[in-house]
Amino acid sequence: MPQRTPDLSSRPWSVTVERTLTARPVAVYRAWTERFDVWFAASGSVLMKPEVDVPFFFETEYAGTRHPHCGRFLRLVPERLVELTWVTSGTGGRETVVTVELSAEGDGTRARLTHAGFPDQESQEAHRQAWPQVLAQFDERVRTP
Numbered sequence: 001m002p003q004r005t006p007d008l009s010s011r012p013w014s015v016t017v018e019r020t021l022t023a024r025p026v027a028v029y030r031a032w033t034e035r036f037d038v039w040f041a042a043s044g045s046v047l048m049k050p051e052v053d054v055p056f057f058f059e060t061e062y063a064g065t066r067h068p069h070c071g072r073f074l075r076l077v078p079e080r081l082v083e084l085t086w087v088t089s090g091t092g093g094r095e096t097v098v099t100v101e102l103s104a105e106g107d108g109t110r111a112r113l114t115h116a117g118f119p120d121q122e123s124q125e126a127h128r129q130a131w132p133q134v135l136a137q138f139d140e141r142v143r144t145p
Contacts, residue, residue: 003053005074006085006095008117013124016114019135023142025079025102028109031142032082032100033073039141040134042066052076056084071095090126092119111135 021028033050037043041058048056052073060067071085074097082100087093096117103110113131118124 011117011119013118013121014116015128017131018112020105021109021111021139025104025109028102029079039138094119
């Protein structure tokens with residue numbers, strides 16, 4: 001069955017952030033596909049397999065409130081690319097697309113994250129502010145083994 005990708009044509013709002021992470025590409029890729037609860041999701045909430053078109057679920061917790069997220073992987077290239085759909089209340093329940101491009105940089109990884117398909121500018125702006133903080137948290141919590 002051919003893969004169905006989200007139609008984002010009516011939702012042109014997106015955010016791109018870049019950061020050099022201290023972990024090597026192998027550790028960054030693994031954190032995005034197998035270890036979400038180490039750096040982002042609430043412990044014990046992750047249901048995820050690193051396979052294209054397999055649905056996943058996790059929760060985050062902020063200020064005592066749970067925030068469910070779900071999606072599916074669209075493309076996976078070990079140590080180079082993770083692309084997934086991202087659905088949560090922060091996206092208005094719409095299926096958005098997060099693309100994380102990875103390249104080795106010194107002993108670390110240059111990560112370029114693009115989150116596309118927001119339903120409005122308000123959601124875009126909220127994510128423009130959040131993603132740099134999320135990547136900083138990633139860098140604090142994920143280290144190369």
